Amino acid sequence: MAEKPHLLKILDILTLVLMFIATGLVFFYAPVEKIMGLVQKVFYFHVANAWVGMVGFTVAAIVGGIYLWKGEKKWDIAGFAAIEISFVFFLIAIVSGSIWARPAWNTWWTWDPRLTTAAIVELIYAAYLLLRRGVDDPDRRERFSAVYAIFGFISIPLTFVSIRLMRTIHPVVVGGSDAAAQGGFSMIAPMKVTFFFSLFTFSVFFVDLLWHRIRLGVLENKVEELRWSVD
């Protein structure tokens, strides 16, 4: 295994520092929302988590396409890494959303388009992870994963539209009209700073984790190759 690159070490430290600052901003800088109170603060990391989740799934679909085109192993490793990380982040987004929904909507869960789509997306990628575990032949596993990552990603907008055709109560934070009626709110400057800083922090966090996970993937690949050569 190659030594840990310097840039990665720097990125690790940067992520840690940013995380501290973001947490500080959320707790001490962003004002308490007038109606919802403290629970609104979950919003900053909730959206950041969901954002990282969607970025990862998008990356995996693109990388899956490149894998099918080029057939090089590194693209498969990257795609798997992105989905594994995003799967966890997306789960955190769903759970933190639930924590917010309990006081704001008076229920943990409601069958609203975004919540339902989120649940289905999580299930799609759970199926992806199961599929990977079910195939022994590495070459076949890589092809199947790439195909399923693309299929899954294409179905997300269709799922969202199909559920959206029914009504929604999820607040539309950017560009919503009657957001306040749904537990939405308009952000004042310090809130916006905290919000976009959280997004940035989590994006950096994602890149850092992805890098680590790809290095781990390369190692896994080496172990697997060794195992095949022994058999």
Added chain:
Amino acid sequence: MQRIKAYLRAMGAIVWKDLAAELRSRELLTSMLVFALLVILIFNFALELDIKARDSVTAGILWVTFAFAGTLGLNRSMASEKDRGCLDGLLLAPVDRSAIYFGKAIGNLIFMFIVEIIVLPVYSVLYNTNLFQPGLILVILLGSIGYVAVGTLLATMAVQVRTRDIMLPILLFPLAIPVLIAAVKASNGFLQAIPLAEILPWLNLLIVYDIVFIATAFMVFDYVVEE
């Protein structure tokens, strides 16, 4: 022109092979049908289908039945190719791989249609409702096409996986959600005689789903059967 003819002939040959095999063994259709009727029976007890409840849930019951029976058929149809080494034989044939996909998909679609054609009158008789409405037939047509288009590709993957008996529904259902939602909503619309303008978005969604996934499956099928 010559190439298109050859392509269609290859497709037709696969469909014909599936139909001929089914005509002799009848194992796929009978199991799909019995299973579909059992699902309807179970719903009867699970939901207490009295006359009031019936109107609002008929569309849902029909589509759950079709989806479950469809999964059974898709899995069986691909598994029999895999078990007896037929898939390798098919792949050796000097035809475009996508012709194999379309041939299998059309075969599966025909089986699904046969099950649906039998389930509809049975349901109509059992629950005293008339399900033979042109609108509903159209929805069933569009919905089944989308379901089978995705299902055939995923079944081809699923039969090559170690845990193949349980893999297909896990892979297929989350991807089939848009088609199921749209199909249930549109079917319900036609059964409740809702104005066409309100059903139209669902029909559009079904058409978009069909086109998008047939096109994607056409492009990636090669990678799923490659050895």
